[in-house]
Amino acid sequence: MSPIRMGRARVATVSAADLGTRTTELSMALVSGADELDPSAVEVARRVVDRAVERSGIAGDHTVVALAGATGSGKSSLFNALVGADVATIGARRPTTSRPTAGIWGDADASELLDWLGVASRHVVDPAAGAGAEVAQVAGSLDGLVLLDLPDFDSRELEHRREAERVLELVDVFVWVTDPQKYADARLHDEFVRVLSHHDAVTLGVLNQAGRLTPEGVKVLTQDLTKLLVADGVADAKVLATSAVTAQGIPELKQRLANAVAGHAASRQRLKADVVGAATKLRPGVADSEADVGRVPRETLDASLGRAAGVPIVLDAVARDYRREAFAHTGWLFARWTKGFASDPLRRLRLDRTGGRPPIPVEIDGADVRAVLGRSSIPAPTVSTVSAVDLATRSFVRDASEGLPVRWAQAVEDAVDGGDGGLSDSLDRAVIGTSLRARRPVWWFVVNILQWVLGLVALAGLIWYAVLWIFALLQLPRPETPAVGILPLPLVMLIVGVLLGVGLGILSRWWARVGARHRRTVVGKRLTESVAAVADEHILIPVDEVLLRHRETREHLEAAAG
16 A cells, blocks of 8 residues: 555645735736836736636636656656546657647536646546546545646647646646656756746656666665755655556555645645745845835925025015015105116016915916916026036935835836926926915004104195295295294204104114015025925925835735745
């Protein structure tokens, strides 16, 4: 009796829920980061996802086992011995097997699965016929097993090799069949076993045609093949020596197949291995972390954008406008007419939109401002200013993408490289849409009243003197003129009105300079916020979106790989 105990399946249990979760995570990783990952690995991962979804949607709990081997290894004879009938064609002419042949155990319909596998040649195994009875005694039930005899992977016919490679991507269990002459064949180990070594839990090596060897020779070659499989990356490699002629090792191989079928988990184990392998291969395409855009220094960026938007020019105009308006309200009453000789600094820049009044709180967006107000007349930024913006932007992008792989770093850079003048227009709209004035200060109102009082006093004194002069001209009796000390009251009124009015005007001009600096600070904060909003829209948000996709891709890949 076989030393392999019946029912001791070596296939790890993989739940449908776990497989579905991992497949979804891999799919989400491709959605978020396929453009920035290695194209060849992405293509493999997409095929893995499609294969997992398609296989999971096929009804039935079948386990697909493929007998793969080189020309002359005797896998077709081994297939017939396992099936218990001469199903596969055997002959001296090579290559013999051109299309896969399937042996099916059990009553469950495997048509949908075999259609998906692209296997047309099918044979339902009768467990009571031939060696089937022996199988039942040795290994219990093989119901659900689909055994495939594949074309030779070293066939001279390219079509045969491609067919073998295609089917190997879809099966659940690999049985590598070789013979004493080709067990160390480089094509077998380098192009198949090593490539699919991450499926070690469902991989078995078979040294066929062992009847040609002495017992000692079988032992030596079996050990040697086991070492080669381990070197290929197959952990806990198992090798069986078989002979289709003498039936040596056939019961043990059938028991292995029974163990693989037990639990019907081999298909999910294969798909899980594919998903994990694809995610692991993609994982080097993302970094272990990404920068937090909110913590990346942006002072230089905001300052350079502010200069490009003409903020210093606008602030100078705001300060001059404040002093101009302050003079119009607090200057000496009889000198205010000179205001007309000074141009409106904000109007020259086409920024005089509020008429000296606080802006009306109406909800409008940037498009409305752009359509109604048009562009400002702020001078275009100089070449050095544009260069400073480009340098600051590149510096910010470099800090934000530090540590990212090349493709992700390039994606961050491309995200902020509009190249269509959108940034310049947005900066101009930001300046236009920012309120550059505020409510008139209360002290303007108070000083204005005082100036009017002093002006009227001076005017009254002047008129009084004019009346007295007319009386003297007409040689009429002059009315008695009150005096303040030795000075006539009209003279006192004129002197006091003029001197105090001029003095208050000078004092107001000095105070207006202080107010202009305050207004400049207040408006500067508004403009800084507006420019920062533009930087957020055109630079920070696009960069953050790329970094968010990077984080999502990394997390999905880690979840898929487990």
